[in-house]
Amino acid sequence: MGTMNVSVYGKDYPIACDDGQEVRLSKLVQMVNERVVKMSRDMGRGPETTLLVFTALMLADELEDAKTEINRLNADLQALAQGNPSTLTQSRLQEMEAAMATSMEHIAERIELIAGQLNAA
Numbered sequence: 001m002g003t004m005n006v007s008v009y010g011k012d013y014p015i016a017c018d019d020g021q022e023v024r025l026s027k028l029v030q031m032v033n034e035r036v037v038k039m040s041r042d043m044g045r046g047p048e049t050t051l052l053v054f055t056a057l058m059l060a061d062e063l064e065d066a067k068t069e070i071n072r073l074n075a076d077l078q079a080l081a082q083g084n085p086s087t088l089t090q091s092r093l094q095e096m097e098a099a100m101a102t103s104m105e106h107i108a109e110r111i112e113l114i115a116g117q118l119n120a121a
Contacts, residue, residue, distance in 0.1 A: 009036045009048055035059065 004017045006029040017025050035055045043051070076092065 008033045009040070009051065011048065032059070 001016055001018055002022075003014050004022060004025060005012050006015050006025070007013070008029060015025065015029075032055065035058060036051050039051050039055050039058070040046070043054070076096070
């Protein structure tokens with residue numbers, strides 16, 4: 001295990017890091033730093049600890065929302081896998097269909113963009 005020096009909001013911190021995890025840690029630090037900088041712009045420059053706490057709360061809120069959504073999706077998948085789609089509400093099925101349609105539209109747009117680039121080349 002090594003130590004990396006990382007910078008958040010202009011301040012350096014030595015962080016212990018398992019070998020091979022340096023790239024991941026750098027990405028996480030970059031994400032936190034971007035959030036702190038954005039929070040600073042939104043709130044005005046304030047005490048570093050306050051900005052870090054607000055940033056941590058914002059990230060924790062997003063994490064909690066993601067966990068809730070994962071649990072909901074797992075329950076939906078379990079119901080479908082057990083051949084019991086009736087446990088899913090009709091509106092939830094419609095939400096899922098709409099999300100899949102949107103994803104497919106985005107994929108089609110990307111394919112068209114790539115095809116256009118290939119034709120231009």
